[in-house]
Amino acid sequence: MSDITGGTRADFLQLTEITAVFDGFKALDVNYFGVDRGDLRVVIGPNGAGKTTLCDVISGKTKPTSGRVVIGEHDVTTWRDADISALGVGRKFQTPSVFDSLTVYENMELALPGRRRVWQNLFGSETAAQREQIDALLTRTHLIERRNHPALDLSHGQRQWLEISMLMVSGATLLLVDEPAAGLTDHETALTAELLSELKGDHTLIVIEHDMEFVRRLNSRVTVLCEGRVLSDGTLDHVSQDPKVMEAYLGRGKERT
Amino acid sequence: MSDMPSGMRYATVPPLLRLYRGGWRGAALWTDQALPGLALFALLLGVPMALALGWCDEAFVSKLGRFCCFAIMAIGLDLVWGYTGILSLCQAMFFTIGGYAVGMYIAMQGPLLGNGIPEALYVVSSEIGGMTLPAFWQPFGHLGFALLMVVLLPGLLAFIFGYFAFRSRIRGVYFSIITQALTIAMWLLFCRNDLQLCGTNGITPLKTFAGFDLTDPVVKIALYEVSALALVGTVLLALWLTGTRFGRLLLAVRDSEMRLRFAGYQPVWIKTAVFTLGAVLAGIAGALYTPQNGNINPADMIAVKSILVVVWVAVGGRSTVFGAVLGALGINLLYSYLTSVMPSTWPFVLGGIFVGVVLFMPTGVIGMWRRLIAKAQTVKAVP
Numbered sequence A: 001m002s003d004i005t006g007g008t009r010a011d012f013l014q015l016t017e018i019t020a021v022f023d024g025f026k027a028l029d030v031n032y033f034g035v036d037r038g039d040l041r042v043v044i045g046p047n048g049a050g051k052t053t054l055c056d057v058i059s060g061k062t063k064p065t066s067g068r069v070v071i072g073e074h075d076v077t078t079w080r081d082a083d084i085s086a087l088g089v090g091r092k093f094q095t096p097s098v099f100d101s102l103t104v105y106e107n108m109e110l111a112l113p114g115r116r117r118v119w120q121n122l123f124g125s126e127t128a129a130q131r132e133q134i135d136a137l138l139t140r141t142h143l144i145e146r147r148n149h150p151a152l153d154l155s156h157g158q159r160q161w162l163e164i165s166m167l168m169v170s171g172a173t174l175l176l177v178d179e180p181a182a183g184l185t186d187h188e189t190a191l192t193a194e195l196l197s198e199l200k201g202d203h204t205l206i207v208i209e210h211d212m213e214f215v216r217r218l219n220s221r222v223t224v225l226c227e228g229r230v231l232s233d234g235t236l237d238h239v240s241q242d243p244k245v246m247e248a249y250l251g252r253g254k255e256r257t
Numbered sequence B: 001m002s003d004m005p006s007g008m009r010y011a012t013v014p015p016l017l018r019l020y021r022g023g024w025r026g027a028a029l030w031t032d033q034a035l036p037g038l039a040l041f042a043l044l045l046g047v048p049m050a051l052a053l054g055w056c057d058e059a060f061v062s063k064l065g066r067f068c069c070f071a072i073m074a075i076g077l078d079l080v081w082g083y084t085g086i087l088s089l090c091q092a093m094f095f096t097i098g099g100y101a102v103g104m105y106i107a108m109q110g111p112l113l114g115n116g117i118p119e120a121l122y123v124v125s126s127e128i129g130g131m132t133l134p135a136f137w138q139p140f141g142h143l144g145f146a147l148l149m150v151v152l153l154p155g156l157l158a159f160i161f162g163y164f165a166f167r168s169r170i171r172g173v174y175f176s177i178i179t180q181a182l183t184i185a186m187w188l189l190f191c192r193n194d195l196q197l198c199g200t201n202g203i204t205p206l207k208t209f210a211g212f213d214l215t216d217p218v219v220k221i222a223l224y225e226v227s228a229l230a231l232v233g234t235v236l237l238a239l240w241l242t243g244t245r246f247g248r249l250l251l252a253v254r255d256s257e258m259r260l261r262f263a264g265y266q267p268v269w270i271k272t273a274v275f276t277l278g279a280v281l282a283g284i285a286g287a288l289y290t291p292q293n294g295n296i297n298p299a300d301m302i303a304v305k306s307i308l309v310v311v312w313v314a315v316g317g318r319s320t321v322f323g324a325v326l327g328a329l330g331i332n333l334l335y336s337y338l339t340s341v342m343p344s345t346w347p348f349v350l351g352g353i354f355v356g357v358v359l360f361m362p363t364g365v366i367g368m369w370r371r372l373i374a375k376a377q378t379v380k381a382v383p
Helices: A050-060 A080-085 A104-111 A128-140 A156-169 A186-199 A214-217 A236-241 A242-248 B017-018 B023-052 B058-083 B090-110 B117-123 B134-142 B142-167 B173-191 B217-243 B247-253 B257-264 B267-293 B303-316 B320-340 B345-361 B364-379
Strands: A013-022 A025-035 A040-045 A066-071 A089-092 A173-177 A205-209 A221-226 A229-234
Touching: A013 A050, A025 A050, A025 A229, A040 A050, A040 A186, A040 A214, A040 B023, A050 A066, A050 A080, A050 A089, A050 A205, A066 A128, A080 A089, A089 A156, A089 B117, A104 A128, A104 B247, A128 A156, A156 A173, A156 A186, A186 A205, A186 A214, A205 B303, A214 A236, A221 A236, A221 A242, A221 B257, A229 A242, A236 A242, A236 B320, A236 B345, B023 B058, B023 B217, B023 B320, B023 B345, B058 B090, B058 B217, B058 B247, B058 B267, B058 B303, B058 B320, B090 B117, B090 B134, B090 B142, B090 B173, B090 B303, B134 B142, B142 B173, B142 B267, B173 B303, B217 B320, B247 B257, B247 B267, B257 B267, B303 B320, B303 B345, B303 B364, B320 B364
Parallel strands: A040 A205, A040 A221, A089 A173, A173 A205
Antiparallel strands: A013 A025, A013 A066, A221 A229
16 A cells, blocks of 8 residues: 655655635645655644645645645646545544444454455455554554444544544555544543654654644644745744744634644 | 444344354344344245145235345345445336346247237337337347346446446435436336337236246245245345445445545445445346236336335334345335225325334334343343
């Protein structure tokens, strides 16, 4: 699955001159956005800044109005979402989205790499190694006791973790993680930050988040989006000192910092 | 389904294995798996025995045979709707097409009129004098070809129609509406005499099948047995399929198609596959039904017929294989009983059942049953 090859480390994911226009409204207008291989990049910004649209454009859910999206050495601008996913781009949605009527284990099972064609799903089951891998991950995310329960019965935090666990098991190399800490308790937030930091290096991550405490824990480069544009870029300390950023947040009533 | 409490899904464990898991769970599974299994067994062996003992008459057995065909069609819809969440309103159309394929074969066995033209076709033809048998009827004289068409015609139609509809991401109520439009269009088409499929009369009478006289009681019982066997086979197929990873993908499509797409799957193929399978099952059911019914005509695919299949599945229990069987057999038996005792009440009874189920048993009879069992289990487990 994860066959994103080529490209130098520094230009693993590149968005050039990207615009996304909906009914005349410019949701995204990014000159350049690049993420290095193995990096964790945090994207923050006020509501409606275009953070989720950015993920939509990368994962192929939304086609950009203009511009180019390059992952590794593939220009995926016109690719179908399923093909981009097959390239190794995984996604966690803003509202946790898991398969409600399947058990926790079955959710993980469907996230395993390979067997994406219909007939491949008729026979055979996971290997012992895959089963162990799933159980190890479920133990880490404290979901192991809920292993055979339908995902419907999970709490909000557990659903977040299940979705992150599904990403981790999927073998995707570029992970788009939309608000993983939303609605979590402090303790749960800490574990989520720990999990994501662990993925850094082997995986390239883009994490969208509002929770500044969480962003601080991730200890990574931060890009600030505002009204579809990149406003500032650098360490958390750097961007939070940036007058443009302060204006964007404070000017809008300091919402959700 | 979505409000099912935990512990109600056994899909990961193969059915036979579930039986010898002890305790309350075992007892519950006994009622959940073994009772329907026994009921099917009774259908296979008990009914002919009851006939031999004089407990029921041959007309009843033949009727039950036709209801078994309905149950096969219902399992097909259950896979498409109950498991995958695609509300298809053209299941009876596939059923009727399968029926026509076999009906044409039987009609070709005679009686023939004119230049070897089946009676059913002859009587609706406007050019009686110089009529010859239409070319597309010829191959249906061969049993093998007709049987192939039983599977191929509904299967291909569903595959092509399904693929384009699902690829265009037509879903929900929009998909239901176009399937209903499709069945109505097909009905209008089949009603036309110049299509040379016997018009509104349909194919009738149907007398001999591969040399067997269809009015012979022995043949009727044999056809019943074949239908009951086919039903058991379909149940086993559906139980197996829903236990595989493919079965889990069907539920995943129903839960969140978008999530599945971003996990790298292509829901369009999963949906096309299950829609085609549902159509093929309906086609086979129609092919078994036609010789037992003695005729097949366009009225078998009017819009209401497909909606009735939905009602059977809803009443019996969506996304449970036995629910589809229970609903199809139960409602039809009730129908045939009530229409002989007090015919005028039937529409009200059917409507009442449907409304009652939607309001009070959203998971159908089997879903309700499982809920009760789960409740009993938790009560017993606490002390």
